[in-house]
Amino acid sequence: LAKTTQPISMDSYEGQEVNITCSHNNIATNDYITWYQQFPSQGPRFIIQGYKTKVTNEVASLFIPADRKSSTLSLPRVSLSDTAVYYCLVSRMDTGRRALTFGSGTRLQVQP
């Protein structure tokens, strides 16, 4: 499984755009990049997943450069309720253990 590196913590203010970058230098051809959000005392929640270029949904955007060695989760106009831990995962499901490995995540604190 590809190892991921992301900042331990980030601070922002309400209404700002937040970009969290994840490095995954040894990503494999069939790997997908997935981001999860976790609030205190809750299980992680799927946010977005992508393979290359850009993916957007109602919650966030995911930018993946051509070499796929990194990815950036973009949260537009954050609010206090976006304060959470964000995990970047890289894995493929067609071979291997079909299991996901979580790193330590990025703790985002949104201030009023």
Add this chain to the structure above:
Amino acid sequence: NAGVTQTPKFRVLKTGQSMTLLCAQDMNHEYMYWYRQDPGMGLRLIHYSVGEGTTAKGEVPDGYNVSRLKKQNFLLGLESAAPSQTSVYFCASLWRLAGGSSYEQYFGPGTRLTVT
């Protein structure tokens, strides 16, 4: 559609006691997982199952056993609880896009276990 549910939500055990955590999903997912999360840490995979009747070890399987007798249920057992097993336990099930490698994993609300 309840998604992934876990029973119980909280439990306090004494060292050496045993217990079973139940995970149930009503989404007909093939894959199910048990993770533990210690304070301030990410999730670590304990055991997982890729189908009814099959289980496999994850990163931290020692001290735990699992069973998947029915597709919708995944049980995690602690035969002799130790204080080091104090943690929050999350169950998850996974939907995989047929024929592809993309997937989406759904998590339960967690079970907070304290071993004294």
